[in-house]
Amino acid sequence: MAANEDTELKLAHVGKKKIAPKRYWDSTEKRATEDAEEGQKQEEHGEQKKNIKGEMPYLKRKKRKTEAGRKKGISGKMDPFPGPAPVSEDKLKKFKRGEKGKMPQGTRGRLKDSLSGAEVASNLAQNQAARYDLLLPEDAGFLEGDEDEDTCTFLQEDIADAVDITSGAKYFNLTLSQFGPYRVDYTRNGRHLLLGGRRGHVACIDWQSKQLKCEMNVMETVNDVKWLHSEAMYAVAQKKWLYIYDSSGIELHCIRKFNDVLRLQFLPYHFLLATASTTGFLQYLDVSVGKEVAAICTKAGRLDVMALNPQNAIIHLGHPTGTVTLWSPNQREPLVKMLCHKGGVRSIAVDKTGTYMVTSGLDRKLKVFDVRTFQPLKSYFLPAGASCLALSQRGLLCASTGDIVQVYKDVCSTPVKKPYMTHRVRGSVCGAQFCPFEDVLGVGHAEGFTSMLVPGAGEPNFDGLDANPYRSVKQRQEWEVKALLEKVQPELIGLDPGQLGLVDRATWEQRHQDKVQALGFDPLAKAKFTPKFRTKGRSSSGKVQKRKKQVAHEDQRDQIRETVEQLQKETQKKINTDQGQRSALDRFRK
Amino acid sequence: MSLSECNVHLKAASCFCMWVKFSKSLTVAETVEDEDEKESFKADDTVISASEDEGGSDDERKHRKLLDAISSLGGKKRRKLAERSEASAQISEFSVSAEGAGEKITLSDLIGTIEKTSVISKTKKQLKNLKNRHDTLELPLSRQQTEKIQREVAYGKTSKEVSSWQGVVVRNQKAEQLVFPLNQEPSGPKPVEQMVTGWKAQTPLEQEIFNLLHMNKQPLHDPVLTPTEEASLKAMSLEEAKIRRAELQKVRALQSYYEAKAKREKKIKSKKYHKVLNKAKRKEFLKQFEEMRKTDPAAALEQLQKMELGRMQERMSLKHQNSGKWAKSRAIMAKYDNEARKAMQQQLEVNKELTQKLAVPSDSEDEEGPEEEAPALPDFVNEAEPADATNPWMMGKLTVEAPEPGEGSDTEPPAGGFQEQENPEDGAEEEEVTEEEALLRQFEERRKLRQTQNGGQDVVPGEKEGEVAEIVNEGDAVGVVEISDNDDDDEEVEDEVSEFNSLFQKLAEKEQVAVIEEATTNNAGAESCEEPALLEEGLTRLRSLEDMDLLSQDVSIETGEPAVQSSVTAASEETAIPQLKKKKKNMIDCNEVLTKEAKVIKIHIAPTAIEEEEENEEEQKMIIKEAFAGDDVISDFLKDKKKLEAAGKPKVVDLTLPGWGEWGGLGLKPSRKKRRRFCVKADPPPPRRDQNLPSVIISEKRNSSIAMHQVSQLPFPFESPEQFESCIRTPIGNTWNTQRTVQKLTAPKVITQMGAIIEPITKEDFMKGKTLATTRKQPDIIDFLPRWFKPEMEMNK
Structure with missing residues (x-):
């Protein structure tokens, strides 16, 4: 029925559309099948009419349109969801890589091809990545109390009892009262734990199976311990030098160039071990080749506060003058110096995305900064001050005051009034770190080590090619x-990690200037507009002038047009928003 | 007898004569010959003899031919006698004459006899023409030139041939991936749809069957109608076609009528006609606009904006000013020619009209009609009130030409009252005036009504608004004067207008000041209740710069307190610092750094270690204070920052030489003037990145280490760094992308099959696609369609 109508219609509009080629042997058979279908369709239409009853004609039209647009499969049935599944905007935004480049109007030829090609490629990558985001099945959860219950009053024992056995087993205490306050470090995949007691006790444990890999006493003060790129090696900052041991406790190196080290940080993608010493030196050791990359004298005295920005591999140092300095191995002076506290800085933590920095100082304040703009975001006053800070993968903040460990949720974005969780450990806290990919916070204190459960701390989905716990x-x-093949060179460390993707402007400009000088003209300059010659008096000087005027100040005009459009949009928005609440007196407003 | 025949005859005759003569001479010249040839000589002789008796018969000629044939049968080649071309000189038997040897043979010599014949006039004419033509045949071109031409032609051909490859080359250059050898069947399973639709009869049996079917075009089952017939039946019924045709005809006819009408109307040059037309259009537009205002305010607003835009354009352009070529010429003429003057005035009025400011229709207009009308200017313009005796300004102006305006207002008050636009051509178009009159009468009636309503308010003496209204009216009255007076004192009137305008402006200013004063002193008792609103509106509309100054003082007094308050509140926040900083420039107040208010967090568990200390909290605070008494952290930091800023500034180079141009010596400093002259000041450095961040120092050093790894030269198609950066902003590695994306992004440009022979591309390779495309588009169904349908299908292709 429909087909016939169509053909008639088409014939009526003479010469508008071609008739699709048909095979003559189809016609008779089709007829028969169509007749059968017709009956069905009529029935369906009847039903539809009943349903719709002319209230929403657009619905029907729309449906028909989609039906016409859809292809029939081999089985004769239509695909109810044609085309690829749509991807949500949020996810697309998550995988957006930089701003879309603008293609100016007169672009053509090879340039246009390559620009549009790149655009297509980046769109493809973005879409695909957003689509594959579906494959990250795990979701993070949080502790939620009843109405009159505070999550910070929950006891660790209760939580451990409530959860399953494997998770419950992640809450444990190690009583090591002999060798004094412990420093803690987890490997990047969260599988192994390294403990370093002040009085020389060093132990590495596969903490989930509670297997002790090695244990020893270095018979010296231990200032800090740090895993290197894998669980096979770790560095220990001892009283005099820096030592490197393997997982079975064999001393691999004693590095005499690095003396009096107080704090250690490891840059996993650069294979750099950064050390801060009592003499005020910040040193970088390339552990893949065993070379000292940089030794910077910070001229800021004893450096006992250190943090790593995981996003751009910048080292943050805290100073007793209340300042925090940012360092890269490529510059002898601090990249940035921020005044954060009125008293000395006690601890620093930087979040995974490199957006926030949390500092605590002797003035008992806890402050949150945006490290991209260096502006303070939040400021809290802790009655007892925070001695030790740590940020989890999902943005939980651990702040320890004395023997109390407090965990805060959303410190950076929303103002908080009370902690998310609290826990009292036996001794005063010396080091704390969240275990990656686990809801566990490791706290090293004077009386040993406590592994406590913090729901919602760890990233639930791991990247198997990057840090695989299993x-x-x-x-x-x-x-x-x-990883060694993909090692990032230390020269690439800078405040902006995307620097490598930018053109070296200074050199480019210099080169361009040279070229201009050599050629005598600017090859990139826009050609001056010369109107075409036209006959029959259309190229009189007046006309030519007119034509020139038409294209004059094109770029400026574009700019103005853009701004005007923007303004109009804004005003329209304002009008739209204002229309709701217009009072009688508004008419006198200009 | 045709020309060609005649020619042939002529030739034959002349040749024959010549030949006879030659042979004679030859007989004389060549006596020594072989015996074999004697026969031929004989034959020749016979020929001669035959020729000698005039009108030799055909038989003889045939006989001679026969003889020739026989002699040639002998197998021996008969040697032909060599022909001598120079015989002409020796034609005379008796003497050798060199006469005419060097002369050219002209055409007339040869065809001299033709003139006598009368029959072939056409040929004669042609020959005459030939005679008159003096051009000779061109020399054959030189070898080089011919070669050049040949080369050119060959180049054209080859370039054409080669350029047919252009598309292929470009396509291959642009292609993301090329797979060699070409024309491979894509491996892997095909989708079912493709398999089904792309099915072809391949086996001979299938082909035969399909051929049969195609040949006969017979339906398979019950042969009632052949498919051709069926199709043609299906295509269209006759009646339908007729109806359709009729419809189309009608539409076309209507269209042509309309076009013709439009053309005719467009060609009309009458100004008056166009004026009338335009006016009608305008009226229509106004009506529509009014309607639109009621029904669709948004669209009306848009329209209004459009009008505003038109006004702006008019204001910007000099289109209707008196600076154009035409206008200047008119201006010269205007002294002597009335018409010219009128035309000019008309133009100026058009300008005035176009540049007139639009009254924005406010929402409240409908509700409070009469009150609103007082301040709205255009309405007053419309009101042509007779000169007010109480108004001294009016009196002063109008006394100069008291009788005329009076007359004007009497005789044609509507013309004055209505917009000026129509007035000047009153004399010319009286019919329109009559049309308008009805409208205007209505208008006047309404005005009177309004007057009666307003009466009490308007007449109140000393009231500012009333004055304004009157002044405006006065302006209008002047307009009337200007219009009605066509004769000789235009310039005078213009002067008056300008004078009046200035007066009006002054008054308006004065009034505004008064209004402001009133507003500030705020004595509401003197005014009637709706007065303040009106005044306020006037205030917003007519505010000038000076007024603004006046106002700002008052406002500052009024808003003084809140400002102080806000500053107090702002001081507590770090973000407010930049405002104050601007005043002090480089001075950062210590109190303004690190002032962000801290939120106190309460914890239910107190740390045990500090619990003991908490008892003497005061004491601890004291201790801390004492510990940091020496180092003021903030001021140190600021000092540091200032130092760095100072170091970053470029230094002034002092090039003064003491003693030059003035006395030098111990204790004598070069003069300030000189120093100023010879000091080279460098450009100020770009603003520091931390200039708005008081508690941050950002190093301005360039990171040169990364420059080694950065791109410093743009690859070919890119012209600016931005383009290149946008191109490489997406990573292609598998760390950041899904496997498929990586595969797609890093696909090789050329893929060759291992071991396959890659033949060079042939013409068939790329022509095949085209031919295929064309052939594929020729469906079988075309045979079944009616004949009239086919050409269209071909056209559509």
Whole structure:
């Protein structure tokens, strides 16, 4: 029925559309099938009419349109959801890489091809990534109390009892009262734990299976311990020098160039071990080749507060003058110096995305800064001050005051009034770190080590190629090779990690100037507009002038047009928003 | 007898004569010959003899031919006698004459006899023409030139041939991936749809069957109608076609009528006609606009904006000013020619009209009609009130030409009252005036009504608004004067107008000041209740710069307190610092750094270690204070920052030489003037990145280490760094992308099959697609369609 109508219509509009080629042997058979379908369709239409009853004609039209647009499959049925599934805007935004480049109006030829090609490629990458985001199945949860219940009053024992056995087993205490306050470090995949007691006790543990890898006493003061790129090696900052041991406790290196080290940080993608010493030196050791990359004299005295920005590999140092300085191995002076506290800085933590920095000072304040703009966001007053800070992968903040460990949620974005969780450990806290990919906070204190449960702390989805908690030895070896091949050179460290993707403007400009000088003209300059010659008096000087005037100040005009459009949009928005609440007196307003 | 025949005859005759002569001479010249040839000589002789007797018969000629044939049968080649071309000189038997040897043979010599014949006039004419033509045949071109031409032609051909490859080359250059050898069947399973639709009869049996079917065009089952017939039946019924045709005809006819009408109307040059037309259009537009205002305010507003835009354009352009070529010429003429003057005035009025400011229709207009009308200017313009005796300004102006305006207002008050636009051509178009009159009468009636309503308010002496209204009216009256007076004192009137305008402005200013004063003193008792609103509106509309100054003082007094308050509140926040900083420039107040208010967090568990200390909290605070008494952290930091800023500034180079141009010596400093002259000041450095961040020092050093790894030269198609950066902003590695994306992004540009021979591309390779495309588009169904349908299908292709 429909087909016939269509053909008639088409014939009526003479010469508008071609008739699709048909095979003559189709016609008779189709007829028969169509007749059968017709009956069905009529029935359906009847039903539809009943349903719709002319109230929403657009619905029907729309439906028909989509039906016409859809292709029939081989089975004759239509695909109810044609085309690829749509991707949500939020997800697309998550995988957006930089701003879309503008293509100016007169672009053509090879340039246009390459620009549009790149645009297509980046769109493809973005879409695909957003689509594959579906494959991250795990979701993070949080502790939620009843109405009159505060989550900070929950006891660790209760939580451990409530959860399953494997998770419950992640809450444990190690009583090591002999060798004094402990420093803590987890490997990047969160599988192994390194403990360093002030009085020389060093132990590495596969903490989930509670297997002790090695334990020893270095018979010296231990200032800090740090895992290197994998669980095979770790660095210990001892009283005099820096030592490197392997997982079985064998001393691999004693690095005499690094003396009196107080704090250690490891840059995993650069294979750099950054050390801060009592003499005020910030040193970088390339652990892949064993070379000292940079030794910077900070001229700021004893450096016992240090943090790493995981996003751009910048080292943050806290000073007793209340300032925090940002360092890269490429510059002898601090990249940025921020005055954060009126008293000395006690601890710093930087979040995973490199957006926020949390500092605590002797003035008992806890402050949150935006490290991209260096502006203070939040400021809290802790009655007892925070001695030790740590940020989890999902943005939970651990602040320890004395023997109390407090965990805060959303410190950076919303003002908080009370902690998310609190826990009292046996001794005063010396080091704390959230375990990656686990809802666990490791706290090293004077009386040993406490592993406490903090729901919602760890990232639920891990990247198997980057930090795989379940990797085998073979996988680890392969990963090691790949990581070494992909090692990022220390020269690339800077405030903006995307610097490498930018053109070196200064050199480019210099070169361009040279070229202009050599050629005598600017090859990139826009050609001056010369109107075409036209016959029959259309190229009289007046006309030519007119034509020139038409294209004059094109760029300026574009700019003005843009701004005007923007203004109009804004005003329209204002009008739209204002229309709701217009009072009688508004008419006198200009 | 045709020309060609005649020619042939002529030739034959002349040749024959010549030949005879030659042979004679030859007989004389060549006596020594072989015996074999004697026969031929004989034959020749016979020929001669035959020719000698005039009108030799055909038989003889045939006979001679026969003889020739026989002699040639002998197998021996008969040697032909060499022909001598120079015989002409020796034609005379008796003497050798060199006469005419060097002369050219002209055409007339040869065809001299033709003139006598009368029959072939056409040929004669042609020949005459030939005679008159003196051009000779051109020399054959030189070798080089011919070669050049040949080369050119060859180049054209080859370039054409080669350029047919252009598309392929470009396509291959642009292609993201090329797969060699070409024309491979894509491997892997095909989608089912493609398989089904792309099915072709391949086996001979299938082909035969389909051929049969195609040949006969017979339906398979019950042969009632052949498909052709069926299709043609289906295509269209005759009646339908007729109806359709009729419809189309009608539409076309209507269109042509309309076009013709439009053309005719467009060609009309009459100004008057166009004026009338325009006016009608305007009226229509106004009506529509009014309607639109009621029904669709948004669209009306848009329209209004459009009008405003038109006004702006008019204001910007000099289109209707008196600076154009035409206007200047008119201006010269205007002294002597009335018409010219009128035309000019008309133009100026057009300008005035176009540049007139639009009254923005406010929402409240409908509700409070009479009150609102007082301040709205255009309405007053419309009101042509007779000169007010109480108004001294009016009196002063109008006394100069008291009788005329009076007359004007009497005779044609509507013309004055209505917009000036129509007035000047009153004399010319009386019919329109009559049309308008009805409208205007209405208008006047309404005005009277309004007057009666307003009466009490308007007449109140000393009231500012009333004055304004009157002044405006006065302006209008002047307009009347200007219009009605066509004769000789235009300039005078213009002067008056300008004078009046200035007066009006002054008055308006004065009034505004008064209004402001009133507003500030705020004595509401003197005014009637609706007065303040009106005044306020006037205030907003007519505010000038000076007024603004006046106002700002008052406002500052009024808003003094809140400002202080806000400053107090702002001081507590770090973000407010920049405002105050601007005043002090480089002075940062210590109190303004690190002033962000801290939120106190309460914890239910107090740390045990500090619990003991908490008892003597005061004491601890004291201790801390004592500990940091020496180092003022903030001021140190600021000092540091200032130092760095100072170091970053470029230094002034002092090039003064003491003693030059003045006395030098111990204790003598070069004069300030000189120093100023020879000091080279460098450009100020770009603003520091931390200039708005008081508690941050950002190093301005360039990171040169990364420059080694950065791109410093743009690859070919890119012209600016932005383009290149936008191009490389997406990473292609598998760390950041899904596997498929990586594969797609890093696909090789050329793929070759291992071991396959890659033949060079042939013409068939790329022509095949085209031919295929064309052939594929020729469906079988075309045979079944009616004949009239086919050409269109081809056209559509």
